[in-house]
Amino acid sequence: xxxDIATTARGPSIHIQGLGLxxxxxxxxxxxxxxxxxxxxxxxxxxxxxxxTSLLRSLLGQMPHTGTIxxxxxxxxxxxxxxxxxxxxxxxxxxxxxxxxxxVQDRPVFMGLxxxxxxxxxxxxxxxxxxxxxKRRMGALSGGERQRVLFAQAMLPFPDLLILDExxxxxxEVGSQFIAKAVMxxxxxxxxxxxxxxxxxxxxxxxxxxxxxxxxxxxxxxPAEVLSPxxxxxxxxxxxxxxxxx
Amino acid sequence: MMExxxxxxxxxxxxxGLPASFQYGFVTNAVLCALLVGPxxxxxxxxxxxxxxxxxxxxxxxxxxxxxxxxILIGEPPTAPYASLFGFCVLFALALNFTKNRTRxxxxxxxxxxxxxxxxxxASLLVWVAGQVNVHLVxxxxxxxxxxxxxxxxxxxxVMSGLVGVVGLARYxxxxxxxxxxxxxxxxxxxxxxxxxxxxxxVTVITVASVKIIGAMLVxxxxxxxxxxxxIWSGSMRGFFAITVAISTVSTLVGxxxxxxxxxxxxxxxxxxxxxxxxxxxxxxxxxxxxxxx
Numbered sequence: 001x002x003x004d005i006a007t008t009a010r011g012p013s014i015h016i017q018g019l020g021l022x023x024x025x026x027x028x029x030x031x032x033x034x035x036x037x038x039x040x041x042x043x044x045x046x047x048x049x050x051x052x053t054s055l056l057r058s059l060l061g062q063m064p065h066t067g068t069i070x071x072x073x074x075x076x077x078x079x080x081x082x083x084x085x086x087x088x089x090x091x092x093x094x095x096x097x098x099x100x101x102x103x104v105q106d107r108p109v110f111m112g113l114x115x116x117x118x119x120x121x122x123x124x125x126x127x128x129x130x131x132x133x134x135k136r137r138m139g140a141l142s143g144g145e146r147q148r149v150l151f152a153q154a155m156l157p158f159p160d161l162l163i164l165d166e167x168x169x170x171x172x173e174v175g176s177q178f179i180a181k182a183v184m185x186x187x188x189x190x191x192x193x194x195x196x197x198x199x200x201x202x203x204x205x206x207x208x209x210x211x212x213x214x215x216x217x218x219x220x221x222x223p224a225e226v227l228s229p230x231x232x233x234x235x236x237x238x239x240x241x242x243x244x245x246x
Numbered sequence: 247m248m249e250x251x252x253x254x255x256x257x258x259x260x261x262x263g264l265p266a267s268f269q270y271g272f273v274t275n276a277v278l279c280a281l282l283v284g285p286x287x288x289x290x291x292x293x294x295x296x297x298x299x300x301x302x303x304x305x306x307x308x309x310x311x312x313x314x315x316x317x318i319l320i321g322e323p324p325t326a327p328y329a330s331l332f333g334f335c336v337l338f339a340l341a342l343n344f345t346k347n348r349t350r351x352x353x354x355x356x357x358x359x360x361x362x363x364x365x366x367x368x369a370s371l372l373v374w375v376a377g378q379v380n381v382h383l384v385x386x387x388x389x390x391x392x393x394x395x396x397x398x399x400x401x402x403x404x405v406m407s408g409l410v411g412v413v414g415l416a417r418y419x420x421x422x423x424x425x426x427x428x429x430x431x432x433x434x435x436x437x438x439x440x441x442x443x444x445x446x447x448x449v450t451v452i453t454v455a456s457v458k459i460i461g462a463m464l465v466x467x468x469x470x471x472x473x474x475x476x477x478i479w480s481g482s483m484r485g486f487f488a489i490t491v492a493i494s495t496v497s498t499l500v501g502x503x504x505x506x507x508x509x510x511x512x513x514x515x516x517x518x519x520x521x522x523x524x525x526x527x528x529x530x531x532x533x534x535x536x537x538x539x540x
Contacts, residue, residue: 062432081433086426091477092296098483101419102426103434108418110292110487137481153430163433 009039010075011160011192014059018067021054028054030216032067038074039190040208041183043197043223050214052196053084056163059194073160080159080191082150082167090139096125096149097134103153117156124152127185129178143170151179155186162186164195168202180206200227248397251278267506276392276514279403279459280498286407286452287468288494290414292487294449295473297425301354302342303466305361306450309338310462312368313454314387319371324379325386325394328402331454338364339450343443390461390515392502399458406455410448421445459502461515468494471522478529497522 014036021029029051036042044052057063059071060081088094094102094109100121101109113121125131128148138146151167164183168176183206187193197203203210204223212218212231219226252271259268267273294303313334317327342360346353372384386394414421424431424438431438449469456465476489501518504510510517 057429060429060433062429079433081430083427083430088426089296089298093477093480093482093486094296095482101483102423103419103430106416106419108415108487109422109483110418112484135482 008190009192010190011038011162012071012073012077013038014161014192014194015070015072016055016059016067017070019055019058019069020066021051021058021063027215029058029065029213032213032217034211034217034220036192036194037209038072038192039187041187041193041195041206043195043203043207043210044213045197045200045203045210046213046218052213053165055213056165056194056196060163071161076160078157078160080154080162082147082154082162082164084165084169086138086146086150088138092137092139094138095135096130096138096141097121099138099149100125100153100156104156120156121152124155125149127155127178127182128152129174142172144172144175147171148175148178151182155182158189159186159191162191162193162195164193164197166196166198168197168199176202200232203227248275248278248400265503265507267503272393272395273503273506275395275397275400276459276502277499278400279392279395280502281495282400282403282407283456283459283468284495284498285491286410287456287465287498288472288491289487290410290449290452291469291473291494292476292490293414293418293421293445294469295477296422297445299449300466300470301357302339302446303449303453303469305342305357305364306335306339306446306453307457307462307464307466308361309335309364309368310454310457310465311388312338312364312371314384314462315368315371315375318375318379324383326396326398326458328454331457332451335450335454336447339446340443343446347439347442385513386461387457388461388463389513390457390459390464390518392459392514395458403455403458406451410452413444414448417441417444459498459514460518461513464515464519467519468498468522471519471526472497475522475526475529478533493522493525497525 016032016034019029019032032055044055046052054063058065059069060079097113098109101113101117104121105114105117107114122131125134128151130145130148130152133141133145138149141149147167147170154162167179171179180202183193183195195207204227207223209221210223210226211220219231252274255264255268255274258264259266294300310331313331314327316334317330318324320330322330338360342357346356349356420431420436421441423434424436424441428438453465460468472493473490475493476486480486480489498518500521502514505512505514505517
């Protein structure tokens with residue numbers, strides 16, 4: 001585990017015991033047991049269809065499941081969430097500022113960003129390198145730029161628990177550097193971060209703990225120890241066995 | 247109050263302050279309705295277009311035909327069968343939304359099925375009750391008529407516009423976010439399923455309340471055409487909203503007044519939608535020219 005963890009974590013610890021999830025006749029998760037230490041980055045890796053997103057949605061209380069998920073909140077209960085994508089009409093005249101207004105305020109978006117929120121919005125967009133593109137339409141941004149905006153909204157209000165569902169998907173080199181830096185800054189303030197990630201090199205560099213999920217936990221632990229060539233081969237062979245991409 | 251407004255308009259028309267047609271009370275009634283219908287349908291239209299629910303609004307509009315038929319059948323006044331209209335259309339919208347949330351069928355297919363069933367019931371009932379009423383009344387429901395608008399219609403429209411305006415504005419952002427990503431919306435405390443029902447009821451009640459002016463067949467067009475034109479001309483949600491409401495209101499006023507002023511034998515609903523369509527045509531042509539020039 002990394003040695004620069006915030007001394008006082010503001011984020012919760014999470015204990016998942018015997019988690020099971022079935023959709024129709026298919027079993028998505030079986031007997032998943034994971035412990036997430038407060039104030040750390042916990043990465044979830046594994047093949048597509050291995051149940052990572054379902055685990056996150058169970059964690060968010062959005063999917064019926066068996067087993068227990070206990071979240072011990074030390075203080076606040078603010079959750080930031082970065083989804084994989086947005087479903088909207090690319091021709092919609094919704095600027096980056098408009099999208100931020102829709103997510104962070106109740107005042108109708110057509111009345112503009114409220115003065116109270118404008119400063120905070122400027123700050124988080126700056127943190128992900130999108131402050132120059134605030135007047136651009138969301139539909140005109142590249143996939144990576146949209147992901148950065150999605151990441152920015154998750155920082156408002158500042159989260160105690162940050163849940164990232166593949167925020168790096170389709171993000172270019174510059175974008176992923178911005179996001180990685182923002183994640184580390186958030187972690188430095190003691191937030192617990194649960195992060196689905198596919199880039200094993202980055203997981204090795206950034207994560208405190210990694211869990212490989214393929215319907216159940218394949219392995220879990222310190223990335224420096226568990227991301228061995230044998231384990232990586234195991235992920236690939238699971239993926240190959242199930243006909244899925246890692 | 248309505249009588250005082252009509253008298254004021256009458257006097258202004260006589261003194262030349264307003265067009266001569268305002269001497270007639272029904273013109274004042276129609277203009278008041280236009281000033282309610284235009285902004286409200288335009289505002290809700292921005293949400294209908296953003297949430298990609300154009301086909302849904304069409305289905306609700308056409309369900310009104312069945313509501314009218316049921317109203318005539320159970321003895322409501324043929325020109326104002328509001329209990330049946332609201333009752334049937336709200337049930338139709340709730341049943342459609344409930345089914346949509348519980349099947350894997352595509353939204354388009356499901357709405358098409360519901361629309362077909364509703365139209366089949368409506369057509370059958372209308373033929374059945376055709377002997378009980380003047381058939382031209384049905385034309386007025388289908389395509390709108392300002393001649394039949396009375397104080398009750400204005401009151402119904404004003405109450406529904408107020409309700410829809412207050413609820414819609416207070417939950418505008420949340421309703422949009424729920425359509426962009428329901429999971430994100432839930433994390434942000436949005437009651438996604440509940441707001442979905444609130445939205446379909448909002449669209450339904452304002453559709454039914456506008457049927458007298460615009461007509462059941464055409465009311466959905468006023469949700470869509472102004473917003474579709476405004477989307478081309480605007481660069482932000484503020485512009486999108488403002489231009490949509492402006493086009494919708496101007497189209498409604500022109501569509502009501504122009505046939506009278508120029509003695510054109512067309513229904514108000516048709517004139518309103520034709521006017522809105524001119525804006526859409528202008529927006530589309532201007533975009534083509536802009537692209538060509540760039």
